[in-house]
Every structure is written in structure tokens, then in C-alpha cells.
Amino acid sequence: MDVVEFRPEPSQYAWTFGGAAPIREIEPGTVLRLWCDDAFGGAIRTVSDLASATLDPRFLNPQTGPFAVRGAEPGDTLVLHIVDLTPARDWGASTLVPFFGGLTGTDRTALLADPLPERTWIYELDRARGTVTFVAHQGEFSLDLPIDPMLGTVGVAPANREVRSSLTPDAFGGNMDTPEMRAGATCYLPVNEPGAIFSVGDGHFRQGEGESCGTAVEGAMDVTLIVDLVKASAARAPLWPRIENDGEILVVGSSRPLEDAWRISQVEMIGWLGELLGLDRLDAYQLLTQVSLTPLANVVDTNYSAVTKVSKTLVPGLRPLDGLHADLRARATSLT
């Protein structure tokens, strides 16, 4: 396997999906070893670094990439297998950004209420124990939490000539902020532009479902990916991002209101179950009703993201793309 390593200089960060020139062109099958800065570009380092004083809203979620995949054409499926995610700094950060988050008025849910007070939390990483530590501002409470590294953003160039901020999740993936995007997962994305033009970033050392306050335990990340491509001739591309891991298949829908994000993920999963199991639409709807898991991803971004997930154990026979995921897992073994 080709191995490409890339650690961007800050001047090389991309801030959008689409609209940025590719950093490299790579072959399908390439292994990427990347470094990703955190969502804040590393600017939040202590509890006294408050968002409004430290952050520029035009420079959030720096992307590593984009990469062009040789031979990728609209209609193909981009396959990104996450081999490894390792924290690249010894601390993560989370902060309250004025008028951002799930439980405050925002630029969209425009209200007259004052913003919440600003506050920043720094989570020290204990690599040996695999934990980060929450330390309360008021009182003496602190708590070690296991890390569960994930990527907030994984996305391709959007369809229809659009260029979207790296803060946005949609059909092209992007800022989905789902904890399911962890090592061992394979992500399937539709190719909209020649070369797919994908990037990753926004590492989280851990995140609850919903990402309520707007920021997870944000941290720089060393990322190992295997990049692959499924041509349109072999399989129809998904309409919305799909994920597969050893135990489950998943779809991520992103829209507002939240029920529409959920509906998207459900309808896409019904189609997927139909393909994999040979069920008609209504039978797949019924089966999904009784087996679906629906962990939310984020309820804070410009679109909200909801996940529909089905267990391979509960529903045997879910083996997309002739077992490509298992093949990628095997390829990954040689890398770690």
C-alpha cells in the first residue's frame, strides 16, 4: 500500500468542503497518515482562554486536506476506513461560545435572551490510563473519563457547485459530529466532484451524543486512514453518509428540524436494508421499526445530525459491498 504522510502548516488548512485546491492527489488504496489540528486551531489552551476573546468564527474546524482521489467520478462511492485515531496533544479543550450550542439562543434560534456566561474547560490526557479529566469550575468535583477518539468532520466536496463551511454537516458528510466516527469505522460518502476532494478534521477525545454545549473534548489528532473507491458501475453511491463497523451499519442524516435529520437517516437505512436483505420498502420499514437504534450526533451545528444504526448480530446478513469493511480491517492490521 502507498503511504502518504501529511502534517499541514496552519497556512495550509482548508476551511470549507469544496472550493479549496487539493493538497495531494492519491491513488485508491492509499494509506494516509495525517495530523489534524483541533477545532479551535489550538487557540484554547487554558481555562482563561474564552471563546469570544480567542476565536475568530471564520477560522474554526481547520481541515487537513483536501485530497483528490485519482479516478473518482460523480456517482462513485468514496470509502474512508479509519485505522487509528491517537490524541496528538496532551490536553483537550471545551468552551462555551456565545450564542452557540443546543441550550442557548443562536443565530438561527434568534432570541432576545442574553448569551450564557463564557467558560472554558481543559481536559488533561492521561495516555497510560486512556482518560481525560473533567474539572468543575465551581466546587471540588473532578472526574476521569475514558477517551473515545473520533473525528467530528469527514467530508467531500458538495454537489451542485456548492462550497460549505467546515462547520456544516449535510449529504456530503462534513461536520456530523458523531461519536460513531471512531477507529475501526468505515465511512462511505457519495462522490460529487471529480476526485471526491475530501478532508478530515475536528478531532474529539470524547463526546456525548448531541454535543449539547457545542464543543466536545476538542483535541489535535493523529489520524491513519485507508482510502478506497467503489466505482458507480459496481454499486450505487449512497445519498447520505453511511458508516460500517464490525458490529453495525449506520446512516447519518443532517438537516433541521431534528426530525428531518432522523427521517433522512431512516429512509436511507430502509433503502440500504432493502438492498442487503432483499426486502421491499414496507417490510424494511417494519423491520427497522423493531431494530433501529438512534443515537443523536449533534443538535448544535448549522444542520443537526441524527444516526440510524442496525446491529449485524441482531440482523444477520448485513454485508455491504461484498465484505469490503472486513477487507479493510484486514488491510489495517498490517499497519498498526
Added chain:
Amino acid sequence: MDVVEFRPEPSQYAWTFGGAAPIREIEPGTVLRLWCDDAFGGAIRTVSDLASATLDPRFLNPQTGPFAVRGAEPGDTLVLHIVDLTPARDWGASTLVPFFGGLTGTDRTALLADPLPERTWIYELDRARGTVTFVAHQGEFSLDLPIDPMLGTVGVAPANREVRSSLTPDAFGGNMDTPEMRAGATCYLPVNEPGAIFSVGDGHFRQGEGESCGTAVEGAMDVTLIVDLVKASAARAPLWPRIENDGEILVVGSSRPLEDAWRISQVEMIGWLGELLGLDRLDAYQLLTQVSLTPLANVVDTNYSAVTKVSKTLVPGLRPLDGLHADLRARATSLT
């Protein structure tokens, strides 16, 4: 412990939360052994029993109860510990009801599209193996699924003189349709009216999160509950339904759009974490952001229901009401 057994005649079913005269008055501490009919009143028995021909929308989700709890006053907390849920028939049923469900136009999401075709699935129960069997209408696919019995409806009389259909979930509980309402769970509900006036029903042999098509594997259920009461003088009543099991604490919010159901469950959980851990509001918001699980309950009912859930293992120290749940678990041991 007092034990009260009750199997309602169809003429005794209640169809509302509030507005129905109590069947019995019971003491706090009473064990209830109840039988609950399924959501359809048992009317859907074969795959040729279609909803529009079989069901009367005024007679869905028959309730067993209501029961009055002696001494319960507004401001108190009603405690319902589910000791056991055992399927009371050898089959469950799920059906597509025209203009009802998450992926069709409805009376609220009013559209011009035609209703989906009608179809009914019957799930045979294998008691020995603890499974129900999904059988597809088209093709040969069938699948055994483990049962995971739960109650769709658990509710008290609403506040503010309202009477709500047994199809509605809200702050009084009701038709929340969450799989978390299984045996071993303790449900805490606010008392709004003297006696609390609670009922249960709508047994599901199993259900996915979201209950997409509108109906789970609906089945009659034998239900064993321990009923208890926490006076306002001992603890402030929750604003929204709370659940506790051996591993987690949970809040169920119900509203539309779905993000508001989620917001309700998050804000109530932030308050609860604050009480239990001594955190201020912003620290609790931050901690919740990193540890929250958010399985949806239903995205089909008159309000949608979302769950926020926190693991007691991940966050030690979550011991509501001085360990009442553990005490109820101990009491339950003697009953089974």
C-alpha cells in the same frame, strides 16, 4: 407488601390520562399485578386485519387503571418500579396505520401525498427462546428477534385540569414509547392531582428507538409494579419523567419539533446532575456534553419523545433519593 391484582374488562379500560375515575385506591408500597391489553385492544390478530378496517381511532392504547395513591398530593413524586413484564399472548402485532408514523404525511405534517399501503405483521412468540419472529410479506425473509418487553404508556393525570388521550406523551409521562421502560426500571413522575391517578398500558414485546412506522411489536402484557411515593417535603418532584435502572439515570422529554423534546430532556438532566453531584448549571452542561447518551423514544406520536441518559459507571455518585431504586430492586426480589 399489599398485593393488588387487577385484570380489566374491556368496559373498564381508560382511554385518557386524567378524566377517568380511579379503579382502586392503593397504599404507597403496594405491589400491583396487572394485565394490560395491547394498543389495538387485541383487534389485530392476523396479517389480514388491516388498521383502517379494524381499528377505531377513539379506542387505542387502552389503559389499565387509573389507580389513586393514598396520600399523593401535587408536588409529590410518584414512583413506579417495574418488577416484571411478561407477554400475555403468544403473538404480537404491528401494522401501518394510514397517515400515521414517522415516514408518512400525518394529520399534523399535513401533505397531499397518498397514504402508504396498509400492511400488518404478526410476530409469533417463542417463550422458551424468548424471541418473536418477523416475517416479510414479499419474499422469503424471516428473522427471530429477542424480546425486550416494555410499556409504551406510563402516566399520571396531567397538570392544569387537562385530560389527554392515551396516545399522547408529555410532562405527565403517557405514551412516551421508550424501550427504556422495561423490567428493572424505576419511573419517577410528578404528581399533579390528588392521588396521582396513574395508569399503564401499551405493552411492546420489543421496539426500536424511534418507533418509526408508528407501532412496535404490540402485545398484551402481564405487569408487576411496586408503587411508591416520595413526599414533596423529602424531595422536589421532577418536572419531566425520570427513569432509573441499575446502570443509568434517564430523562424523557416530549414535544415538537424533536429538538425541543431533546432540549427538555437535557435541561432536566442538567438539573438532576446538579442536584446529585453538586455541580452548577454550566459545569453540569459541560459534563453532560461529554457523557450524554440520547436514544430517541418515538418520532411518531402527538409529541415526539427523546431520552437523555447518563451511565452510573461513567459518572459515579448518581444515587437519587438516597438509593430508593436499589431498595425497590431488593423489595422486588421477594416477588419473583
Added chain:
Amino acid sequence: MDVVEFRPEPSQYAWTFGGAAPIREIEPGTVLRLWCDDAFGGAIRTVSDLASATLDPRFLNPQTGPFAVRGAEPGDTLVLHIVDLTPARDWGASTLVPFFGGLTGTDRTALLADPLPERTWIYELDRARGTVTFVAHQGEFSLDLPIDPMLGTVGVAPANREVRSSLTPDAFGGNMDTPEMRAGATCYLPVNEPGAIFSVGDGHFRQGEGESCGTAVEGAMDVTLIVDLVKASAARAPLWPRIENDGEILVVGSSRPLEDAWRISQVEMIGWLGELLGLDRLDAYQLLTQVSLTPLANVVDTNYSAVTKVSKTLVPGLRPLDGLHADLRARATSLT
């Protein structure tokens, strides 16, 4: 015409739609001369009467009624023609209620932000000029505004055994808070329970569309109505409240999110246009697209209310129920 006069004592107020015993039974054709207290029960009288100190949330929107209409059966249409609305006090009041209103967090859009500051405005009525006066708290600004008296609540007993707070709008009418409910309007409501069991209240001296802050210029009102009944045998009852005035026909939909309220009003109007003009569903959809007016009613209540309105001038031939509205207008002439 029978004329019934009724001025309730505070002890006679109803606080719900459904669930209250009728004050009187009246014949179809009766003229009602009523007095309605304001939404606050008259408790907000000066700018220093703040909501949180003055109001009890269980006692808002007192209803005058309910009245039973002899012979009304489910499936019939209740017809309420508003002959006259005259302010019954010389001042109206509007106040900011904590966590209530369109531009603040609420019990549903549950947020962590603080409530807005409380503030009350008193609007003095100048009967001769037909104005109320807005007086700003900060600075010297004041402004005379023409009165445009309307009823915030007009509703019948809900379907399906429910009892709803007088703060709720839904298919039964209720707290729709639309400025279209003014003198000269005829309101058509579905009869759900024998006798219809209707009430009115929540007079507004004037209100903008949306009722943003949650309270209009709330004022006690002298109300003159003609009550009529259309039997199911003569016409199918509307599914949602309809209004007719000399120039327009209107439908009010109430739900959340706001697009669903709008969808309801649009679909009901498409059906109505179809009946009146002999159009099929798609032609009516098309015509409505080019002629619809859509003033919002409220974006603050437990359901939001949206209005779809079509001009009789723009679309000739809109003459519901064989000209009943014109007939009521003629009958009204003799009363004023």
C-alpha cells in the same frame, strides 16, 4: 331571535375547552351578549404589576361559557358570527411573562439562558378616537395605535375525550390568537361532543401577527355573537377552524413546528377550494400557490397557529354554505 345575556362571576369562569359543565343551553340562532374578562383575569392593572408576582399560571385566559347548543351532534358544524366586539375597560395590558413568548426560551424550547427582564405596559383606550397608546419605558416615545378588537380564544370541546387548557389552540379552535377573529367574521368549528360546548374569551384591543412577546393588548371585551348550527346532513364539518368575512375565506392550523401549522391550513384550504370551485386536489394546490395569503396568528402558544387566506375578490365564486355568512351579516344588522 332569542337574545341571551351573560356576564360571568369570576367563580363561573371556565379554564378549559371540554371538561366544564355548560353554563346555559341555547338554541341555534340565539344572539349572545357576553362579557369576557381579559387573559389575566384583570390582575394586570398598572406597569408595576409584573407577571411573576401577579399571575397564577393555572388561571389564565378565563373563558365565558361554555354554552351547549341544542341539537348539536358530532359531525355538525358550529357557526359563530361575531357581530360586535367592544372594549369593556378603558385600558388594556401587555406583559412579559418569564419563559413565555416567541423570542425567549420556554418550557418547551428549554434552554439554560436567564429569562428576559419582566416589564408591563398599560395601554390607555381613547374611545372617541378608537386608539390605544403605547408608552415606552425607556425614553419619551409614545404612540397611538388604532384599536382592532379581536378574540384570542374561540373553541369547542375537543375530540377524543380530551380536555385542553384555555391556553391551547388546536383543531377545536381555542387559543388561536389570530387578529382575523374580529367583528364581522364568521367562525366555523367542528362539533366533537353533543352540544358543541363552546366558549370565548381572551379579548385583544389589538395584536400584531405572531403575538411575539406572548401577550397582545389584552382587554376585557363586550361580545355580541350569533350562534348557528349546520347539520352534518347539510355539509361535512371542517377538520380545522375556518373563518369567513366579507372579503375572504380563511383556515387556521395549529401545531408545531410552525411549518406544520401552515401545512394544516394549506391542506384544509385546498379541500375547501376544491369544494367551492369544483377543482381537483392538484389544481387547487396550484391555484392556492398563486393566491394564498399567510398571516401568522401566534408563534408563542402551546401550539403555533398559522392562517391561510384567500380573497373573494381575487377568486370569485367563494360562497360557502349557500351564503350563510351574508345571511348572518344581514341578521346582525338588526342588532347594532
Added chain:
Amino acid sequence: MDVVEFRPEPSQYAWTFGGAAPIREIEPGTVLRLWCDDAFGGAIRTVSDLASATLDPRFLNPQTGPFAVRGAEPGDTLVLHIVDLTPARDWGASTLVPFFGGLTGTDRTALLADPLPERTWIYELDRARGTVTFVAHQGEFSLDLPIDPMLGTVGVAPANREVRSSLTPDAFGGNMDTPEMRAGATCYLPVNEPGAIFSVGDGHFRQGEGESCGTAVEGAMDVTLIVDLVKASAARAPLWPRIENDGEILVVGSSRPLEDAWRISQVEMIGWLGELLGLDRLDAYQLLTQVSLTPLANVVDTNYSAVTKVSKTLVPGLRPLDGLHADLRARATSLT
């Protein structure tokens, strides 16, 4: 005044806001005489031209432009005064596009229901009478409707490096689809990129509020605009599109769900009223509550658009930017 005439060749159409090179650079004060193709690029010409067979979703809402305004910098306000809109063809067209529109499932409100049947309506224009004619497909019904020409899209390059489809409305304006964008209106837009980079298109011969079926009476349009610029040093740019006409000031908010579009328009209007009248935020909230009109724009596009509107007659003293609108009206007089 400089006068620039421009009639694009199809190869010169722009399909996005942002991301396209300017066609011309113009001076503030320039008069533009433009021709705009209809939303379908003229492809729907007869009732047998159905959307799915005729339209390519990548080529809708062709834009005339973009134009760069010399000296425009981020923070400035772009001013577009619509002098005249004259239908440029003798027919308009409206069509049902599968899974597009307010009363059908869509790519976002993803459902399992079938799409609505396809149907196209052609509206013949009678220039002398100023009418277009609706002709029903079923039955004999036809109706002349007065034309009320408007522009569906008026937008600048988005902030934050984004490029958005010409189908999207947002803070940059774009596909707002409000009937308020008629001749005589002045539109104020924030400048996000040097040169502002604005375009117009999507002429409608008339449209109801909400644009329910997804397409208005779409027609090519001759457009006369006066372009002006207000520097940041003279006035703070609006956050969201503002409109002024002789009788009213308006704000257009665009988001989902619809209540958020409304909230945006209300909060921006509260700020505007505050500036113009010297009111604090709460007094402006109160005044708006009693005087606001809220005609919806569209409930069909990728964001929904809601309008908040205040009458200059009802509220004297609304004279933004020292009477710039009146000045533009005067300048326009010499052009027609």
C-alpha cells in the same frame, strides 16, 4: 447616472451566490437594465413539459450577474432599488416537481410516500389587462389573476467563503421568494466579499405567500435596478436582508424550522426599530408585538423564509438611512 444593459447568453448564467466571476464591475449609482430568464431556463413551455423530463436540478434559477460594485467592502450595505419589473415573455409557467414543494415529502422531509403526480400549468399573459390566466386541468375552471411581478432571487456572495446554490435563501438574500420584492422596493443586503458580487433572477409574474407547490408563475423578466452602496462608516450593515417600500419596512429571515425564520426576522426588526425610534430592546419587542405583519415568503426552499413587516403609517418615524429610499424613488422617476 451610468446605465448598464445586460442580457446574458445561457452560457453566461450563474448558478450560485458566490463562486462565480463577476460579469461586470459597476459604480455605485449605476442603473442596470437586465434580462432574467425564468427559473426553468425557459424549458417549461407547454402543459406537456413535465419537470422530471424537462429539468436538470443542477440548472435551475439561472442568475443574471454577478456584478461587482466598485468600492464595496465587507461591512458595507449593498442597496438595490427595483425600478421596474416587466414580464419578458408572454407566458409564465408553474409545475409540480417530484419531491419538491410544501405539501409533499422532500429530500429533507424524507418519507416513504410516492411523489405527487406531475402536472404543469401555463399562464398566458394579457399585457393590456395586466393579467395571467390560470387554467385548471380537470374541469372547465379558468381565472384571470392580476400580475404582480417580483424577483424570487436577489443575493450577494455569502460570508465565510461559502458558495450557495441559487435555490437557497439565507442571510445573503438569495432565493427568498417573497412577493415583497416588487418594483418600488429597495433591498438592503450585507456585503460579505469585496465587490458584494450580487445577482438577480427567478422572476415571478405573481406568487402567493408561501409558494406552496414550489413554483410561482415563473417568467422571464426585464429588470431595471438602481445600485447603491452605504459604507460601513455611515451605517452598520444589516445581519439579514431588509426591504423598504413607500409604505413599510421589512426583514426577511430564512432558516428551518419555520419558527426560526420568523424569529430571525423579528429579532432583526427589533434591532431596526430600536435604531430608528430610539427604543430599547424590550420596548421594541412590545411595540412589534402589537404592530407586526408576518406574511410568509416560501415554505418550500432549502431554507424557509418569513417576513416581518411594519407600516410606516402605523408607526411614524421609520426613515432608514436618512431617507435613501425616497431619494432612490426620485432618481427612478427619471428612468420610466
